[in-house]
Amino acid sequence: MLSGRTGGSIVTDTAAVKIEQVSKSFGSVRAVRELDLVVPRGCVYGILGPNGAGKTTAIRMMMDIIAPDTGRIEVFGSDDLTAVKARIGYLPEERGLYRKMRVGDTLRYLGSIKGMTGARLKRLVPERLEQVELGEWISARVEELSKGMQQKLQFLAATICDPELLILDEPFAGLDPVNVEVLTQEVRRLQDQGCTILLSTHMMAQAERLCDSVMLVHQGLKVLDGRVADILGRYDPRKVILQTQEASPDVAGFPMVEAVASQDLCMEVTLVEGSDPQDLLAETIKRYVVLRFEIKRPTLNEVFLARVSEST
Amino acid sequence: MSIRKIVVVARREFAETIKTKAFLIGALLTPVIIIGLILFMARLEVHKESEPKPINLAVVDRTGQVADVMLKLAKERNEREPEGPIHVEVVPETSDAAEGLNRLKERAKDKTLVAAFYLPVGAVEGEAPCIVYRQPGDLGSRRHTAEGLVREAIKHVRIAKAGLDVEQVMRLSRGPAFEYRDVTGKQTKVEDEIAHMMTPFAFLFLLFMGVFGVSQGLLTSVIEEKSSRVVEVLLSALSPLELMAGKIVGIALVGFTLILIWATAGYGAATWKGVEGLVQIASVGQFVLYYVLGFLLFSSMLAAMGSACNTLKEAQALTAPMTIVIIVPMVCWFHFAQHPDSTLSTVLSFVPPVAPLVMIIRVTSSQATVPIWQQIAAPVWLAAWVVVAIWAAAKVFRIGILLYGKPPGLLELVRWVRHR
Numbered sequence: 198m199l200s201g202r203t204g205g206s207i208v209t210d211t212a213a214v215k216i217e218q219v220s221k222s223f224g225s226v227r228a229v230r231e232l233d234l235v236v237p238r239g240c241v242y243g244i245l246g247p248n249g250a251g252k253t254t255a256i257r258m259m260m261d262i263i264a265p266d267t268g269r270i271e272v273f274g275s276d277d278l279t280a281v282k283a284r285i286g287y288l289p290e291e292r293g294l295y296r297k298m299r300v301g302d303t304l305r306y307l308g309s310i311k312g313m314t315g316a317r318l319k320r321l322v323p324e325r326l327e328q329v330e331l332g333e334w335i336s337a338r339v340e341e342l343s344k345g346m347q348q349k350l351q352f353l354a355a356t357i358c359d360p361e362l363l364i365l366d367e368p369f370a371g372l373d374p375v376n377v378e379v380l381t382q383e384v385r386r387l388q389d390q391g392c393t394i395l396l397s398t399h400m401m402a403q404a405e406r407l408c409d410s411v412m413l414v415h416q417g418l419k420v421l422d423g424r425v426a427d428i429l430g431r432y433d434p435r436k437v438i439l440q441t442q443e444a445s446p447d448v449a450g451f452p453m454v455e456a457v458a459s460q461d462l463c464m465e466v467t468l469v470e471g472s473d474p475q476d477l478l479a480e481t482i483k484r485y486v487v488l489r490f491e492i493k494r495p496t497l498n499e500v501f502l503a504r505v506s507e508s509t
Numbered sequence: 510m511s512i513r514k515i516v517v518v519a520r521r522e523f524a525e526t527i528k529t530k531a532f533l534i535g536a537l538l539t540p541v542i543i544i545g546l547i548l549f550m551a552r553l554e555v556h557k558e559s560e561p562k563p564i565n566l567a568v569v570d571r572t573g574q575v576a577d578v579m580l581k582l583a584k585e586r587n588e589r590e591p592e593g594p595i596h597v598e599v600v601p602e603t604s605d606a607a608e609g610l611n612r613l614k615e616r617a618k619d620k621t622l623v624a625a626f627y628l629p630v631g632a633v634e635g636e637a638p639c640i641v642y643r644q645p646g647d648l649g650s651r652r653h654t655a656e657g658l659v660r661e662a663i664k665h666v667r668i669a670k671a672g673l674d675v676e677q678v679m680r681l682s683r684g685p686a687f688e689y690r691d692v693t694g695k696q697t698k699v700e701d702e703i704a705h706m707m708t709p710f711a712f713l714f715l716l717f718m719g720v721f722g723v724s725q726g727l728l729t730s731v732i733e734e735k736s737s738r739v740v741e742v743l744l745s746a747l748s749p750l751e752l753m754a755g756k757i758v759g760i761a762l763v764g765f766t767l768i769l770i771w772a773t774a775g776y777g778a779a780t781w782k783g784v785e786g787l788v789q790i791a792s793v794g795q796f797v798l799y800y801v802l803g804f805l806l807f808s809s810m811l812a813a814m815g816s817a818c819n820t821l822k823e824a825q826a827l828t829a830p831m832t833i834v835i836i837v838p839m840v841c842w843f844h845f846a847q848h849p850d851s852t853l854s855t856v857l858s859f860v861p862p863v864a865p866l867v868m869i870i871r872v873t874s875s876q877a878t879v880p881i882w883q884q885i886a887a888p889v890w891l892a893a894w895v896v897v898a899i900w901a902a903a904k905v906f907r908i909g910i911l912l913y914g915k916p917p918g919l920l921e922l923v924r925w926v927r928h929r
Contacts, residue, residue, distance in 0.1 A: 262744045262911065279748060287745035293738030298525065309517045310746040354742065 211274060213238045213362050213393040214259060219268030221254050228254040230417040232268070236395055236410075241388055243408035244397040245497065251417040252397035253290055256366050259395075260287055272362065283312040286360030290367040290397075292351045294339045300326065300350060301335040304357055311358040318357075325353050345376060352380070356387065363387060365396040369403050381407055401498040413501050420504045425497070432495045432503070437466045437474050439481065440489035451480050463489060510754070514747050518755020519762065526726060526763045535722075536767055540774030561593030566655045567625040569600045569613045572633050578662040586658075593651075595658060600625075610640075617642035623651045626659055633666050709846040709870040711775060712796055713838065715768055716869050719800055721835055723764035724808040727756055728824050731815035731910075740910055749907040753816075757808045764804060792873045798888055803865030805895045807831075813902035813922070817909035823916045830919070831862060838866035845870040849879055858887045861894040901926045 214236040221229040229251040236242045244252045257263045259270060261278035272281045294303055301322055308318045326332045329349045334342060342350065348371070356363060365384075369377050384394055384407060398404050404411055405425060412422035421428065435455075439448065440463035448464075449457045453472035458465045468474060474492050481487055495503075526532055570576035576599045583595040600613055610627055617625035624643045631637035639659060643652055668675045690696050734740045743752055811828060818824040838845065838857075845854045849871040857867045868887050871879050908925045909917070917925070 257741075257911075260745045261748075262741065282746055285745070287742065289738070289741040289745070291738040291741055293734075293740070293742065295525075295734075295739055296737065306517070306521050307742065307746070310514055310743065312513075351742075 211238060212236060212271075213273060214242075214395060215271040215274075216255070216259070217269045219255070219258060219265045219270060221251075221258060221263070221265050227417050229258070229265075232414075232417075232419055234412055234419070234422070236393060238393050239388070239391060240409040241384060241394045241396070241407055243404040243411040244395070244414060245399070245401060245404050245411050245501065246397075246414040246420075247399050249416075250399075250414045252399075252414060253366055254417075255414070256364055256395075256397055260285065260364065283358065284361045286355040286358060286363040288351060288355040288363075288365045288368060290370065292348075294347060294351065294354075296338070296340040298339055299335070300331065300337055300339060300342070303339060303350065304354060307354045308357045313358055321357060325357060329353060344371075345373075348372065348376065352383070360392060362393045362395065365394065367398055368396055369398060369400050377403065401496065401501065405497045411497065413497075413504065415501075415505050420501065428497070428500060429494055432500055435468045435470065435472075436493040436495075437468065437477060438489060438491040438493055439464050439466050439477075439487070441481065442486035442488060446481065446485045448477070448481060451477065453477055453480070465493070510748065510751055514751050515755040515758060518747065518752060519759035522730065522756050522759025523762045526730070526760065527766065531726070532763065532767070536770050539718075539771055544774060544778055562651065563593060564595045564651045564654055565598070565622050566595070566658070567598040567600050567613065567616045567622055568628065568659070569602060569610070569626070570628045571602060571630050572628050572666075573602075574633060574666045575628050575659070575662045578665045579658055582658055582662055582665070595654070597658075614642060620644065624655045626655075628659070633663055633670070706846065709873045710842055712792065712869045712873045713842050713866055715771060715775075716796065716800060716803065716866060717835075717839060718771070719764045719768045720803040720807050720865065721832075723760060723767060724804060724811050726763065727760045727808050728811045728815040728828070729821060730756060730760070731812055732818060732821055732824055735816065735910060736819060744910070749910060750903045752910075753809070753812050753903060753906050756812060757805065760808060761801075761804050764800070768800070795872045796869060799865040799869050799891075802888060802891045802895055806861060806865070806891070806898050807835075809895075809899045809902035813905035813909065816906045817912070817922060817925075818916045819913060827916065827919070834862045835866070838863050838870065842870055846874040849874045855883065858883060859890055861891060861898075864891050 212235050214234065216232055216234040219229060219232045220227070232251075232255060234244075234255075244255060246252055254263070258265045259272060259278070261282065269276060270278065272278055273284065275281050298306070304322045304325070305315075305318045308321070309315070313321075323332060323335060326335055329352075331342075331346060331349060331353075334346065339347065339350065355365070363384075368380055368384075372380060381403075384396075388394055396404070396408070408425055410422070410424050411428070413420040438460070439446075446464075448454055448466060453469055453476050454466055455469045456467040458467075466477065468477065478487070478490050481490075527536075568576055568579060576597070579597050580599070583597045587594040598616075600616055603612070613625050613627050616622065622644075624641050627640040627642070629637040629639070632639050641656065664679070665675050668678045688696065734743065740752075747755075810831065814827045815824050818827060841853075844851070845857075845867055848854060854867060854871055857863050858871065860867075864887060868879075872884065905922055905925045
């Protein structure tokens with residue numbers, strides 16, 4: 198645990214983001230309810246949940262764009278969020294650029310308001326544009342770029358200040374599979390450079406692949422959080438994909454089997470809670486020739502649905 | 510609040526605005542129109558002086574005494590002033606008065622006639638009015654000359670009927686000549702009086718365009734940033750107050766640039782016409798003071814209203830009441846210029862939305878005798894309102910800038926201001 202002082206406020210923690218009991222309502226709508234969150238430095242952290250779960254509101258409060266009704270938010274151990282804005286890169290869900298502004302001017306302007314000097318921007322802007330193959334577009338107006346190019350420019354604008362914390366709100370929305378992969382690689386690269394990445398998404402599969410830790414939110418409430426591996430490990434693998442040489446093996450009568458569903462050449466077997474998949478394998482081998490036996494891990498999506506149904 | 514960030518926003522706002530077509534048109538076309546109008550009017554003046562038109566008039570004289578005198582007086586005048594001669598056409602009299610009137614009415618339809626006069630029996634004695642048929646919308650001096658001729662002819666007949674010496678009486682009754690000078694002793698003309706009268710309007714026009722016209726650009730800019738969704742990126746680096754302040758400063762500088770261009774063109778035109786002395790340094794100082802205060806007041810209100818709207822149309826509906834109020838000084842400027850000490854002028858000098866415009870008329874008016882306490886109290890009072898407006902606007906801006914959907918009404922905006 199470190200302590201110190203940043204921008205006149207007391208530094209109490211080394212977590213990139215720490216949120217304690219934060220709530221926010223808009224009229225009668227409670228967007229975020231008693232939220233607690235700790236984002237360790239250097240990780241890729243996902244805030245997951247369906248549309249309207251309160252992800253964007255939580256992020257806007259972290260960015261000091263809107264103020265929480267109650268609770269406390271610290272970024273890099275400081276509760277003076279204005280003082281740390283220059284250390285944060287932000288790609289909002291609703292992305293926009295000045296259509297008439299030139300590409301180079303756009304990056305220089307957005308870098309300037311982050312506190313970057315003119316000399317540094319003069320060097321960095323052409324360099325970064327070259328890296329994403331937009332070098333020759335530096336003098337073009339933003340409206341002349343294709344949608345994909347504009348998305349690259351928006352990502353560059355969020356990262357031009359070499360942020361220590363990068364917040365991406367629904368970064369995969371509207372991207373084609375190729376650009377999803379490009380973005381994933383870029384996030385990994387930034388993480389390798391020591392940047393903490395906080396992203397929100399409703400695309401669970403992407404988050405599962407990319408995030409070290411996640412928080413699942415539903416209707417403004419945290420459903421669960423933790424490391425992805427730990428969360429998935431917490432849930433018993435109760436589904437098994439089974440294929441035997443015999444077309445229709447009779448496994449439904451086994452004591453450890455709760456249900457069986459046919460799937461083309463194989464079947465999906467749901468085990469009774471607490472059963473060991475190895476018992477099913479042993480029992481099946483005794484009677485049939487096993488061609489395929491695969492323990493199906495639960496996905497984050499399944500975990501989320503399970504937790505939501507438990508809590509309602 | 511970071512001054513550096515405000516400067517960065519202001520610089521972008523200024524740089525991007527002066528590159529727009531609207532700015533270039535406003536900056537270049539307005540002086541061209543001003544100079545063009547002056548040239549046009551000067552040309553008309555030259556035309557009037559070089560080629561005076563003849564004054565044609567017709568008369569039916571039922572008195573039987575006036576027409577001959579009119580012919581005589583016209584002849585004398587034409588010998589004295591051969592340019593723009595008076596031609597009197599005496600329409601033959603008939604025994605039937607109605608018939609005479611009809612013939613004159615027909616004759617009056619001739620566009621070359623300045624006026625047609627029907628002089629009934631009793632006109633000399635003043636018992637019956639003279640009927641004048643004139644071209645519709647004609648307010649020109651030629652008609653006045655024609656009427657003057659009839660008036661003088663009737664006087665001649667009256668004096669002669671009284672048995673007096675016409676020449677002597679006319680000489681004695683002639684009014685004295687006046688020569689007009691200003692307080693410095695310089696001889697002045699009627700044109701100078703008009704220029705004096707128009708000076709407050711010129712200042713009012715510059716202030717109105719500089720404050721209200723230019724601050725509309727701020728409204729557009731806020732709505733553009735909101736509708737293009739770039740505002741959230743900006744707010745991740747700036748506070749709403751820094752963003753609003755930067756935009757106001759940037760657009761204010763655009764206004765200053767425009768005013769500088771217009772004022773230079775206006776001063777050039779004034780110098781050319783020899784009336785540059787009408788612009789006093791003190792007036793320029795007052796103008797700068799009221800421009801700064803007026804711009805801060807309007808632009809902060811417009812920025813707040815713009816932040817609450819999604820389209821320019823919505824914003825125009827929301828700002829309509831303010832637009833109507835601001836038109837008042839434009840409509841009533843003549844009253845404020847001619848009566849700077851009236852109760853209405855004094856009261857409106859302390860009503861925030863119109864105060865800058867009313868005060869600039871009052872202090873630049875040639876009739877100006879604005880008490881010194883008002884010259885101090887009005888800007889101080891206005892400055893206090895500017896502080897309140899910026900505070901309220903910042904509260905509305907912070908809430909409105911991220912809200913989409915149905916725009917709020919004025920009452921809803923008040924609730925936002927009162928929100929803690």
